[in-house]
Amino acid sequence: MGTMLKLKAQDGFQLGAYHADPKGAPKGRVVVLQEIFGVNHHIKSVCDRLAEAGYVALAPAVFDRIVPNFETGYSDAEVAKAREYIPKVDWAKLMLDVQAAVDALKQEGSVAILGFCLGGTVAFLAATKIDGLKAAVSYYGGMVAKHADNKPKCPVQMHFGEKDAHIPLSDVDSIKQKRPESEVHVYAGAGHGFHCDERGSYEPNSAKLAWGRSLAFLEKAFKNK
Numbered sequence: 538m539g540t541m542l543k544l545k546a547q548d549g550f551q552l553g554a555y556h557a558d559p560k561g562a563p564k565g566r567v568v569v570l571q572e573i574f575g576v577n578h579h580i581k582s583v584c585d586r587l588a589e590a591g592y593v594a595l596a597p598a599v600f601d602r603i604v605p606n607f608e609t610g611y612s613d614a615e616v617a618k619a620r621e622y623i624p625k626v627d628w629a630k631l632m633l634d635v636q637a638a639v640d641a642l643k644q645e646g647s648v649a650i651l652g653f654c655l656g657g658t659v660a661f662l663a664a665t666k667i668d669g670l671k672a673a674v675s676y677y678g679g680m681v682a683k684h685a686d687n688k689p690k691c692p693v694q695m696h697f698g699e700k701d702a703h704i705p706l707s708d709v710d711s712i713k714q715k716r717p718e719s720e721v722h723v724y725a726g727a728g729h730g731f732h733c734d735e736r737g738s739y740e741p742n743s744a745k746l747a748w749g750r751s752l753a754f755l756e757k758a759f760k761n762k
Contacts, residue, residue: 552676595641597634700727725743
């Protein structure tokens with residue numbers, strides 16, 4: 538289990554973050570970016586799994602500027618409530634908060650970034666905007682296609698569900714065309730949120746395959762000097 542701590546962004550704003558350490562010397566450091574449901578049990582469990590795999594993991598609470606300490610589950614009512622916050626996101630300030638998490642880990646060594654849903658889009662944006670990242674991993678980022686003309690500064694791996702009702706395969710095809718240097722995987726029969734074992738859309742075979750690919754991608758990235 539990890540611990541909660543505070544980060545300070547460049548504009549002075551303080552936000553919460555969940556931090557998990559591996560038992561031995563770290564293979565690397567990973568910023569984990571939340572869905573719209575906050576730094577909830579699922580995101581904390583992702584950090585814990587990364588720590589078990591040998592990485593320092595840090596998940597900034599990027600909704601703290603809108604609603605402090607927000608975290609929720611995946612019932613229909615909770616999903617509807619979380620979606621109310623999407624229009625309120627200040628993307629420029631959100632990127633300041635992501636930068637704060639990257640900077641906190643950079644003090645100890647190289648950093649990669651991994652995100653889901655909203656965080657999947659942010660992970661791709663970070664790859665195009667933030668210098669010095671070793672890698673970025675994006676799970677079902679709904680607005681990646683919108684920003685795919687921007688070239689990443691680091692290796693990028695992306696994961697999409699074939700049956701994602703929010704991300705059409707035409708968007709995935711556009712991403713593949715515009716970003717041929719990136720690694721893009723599509724999972725047959727999987728929907729949006731297929732990696733989260735707390736959602737009704739969880740697809741265990743796709744989740745296991747994607748997670749294995751993510752860990753292999755991170756390991757390769759951190760080995761490359």
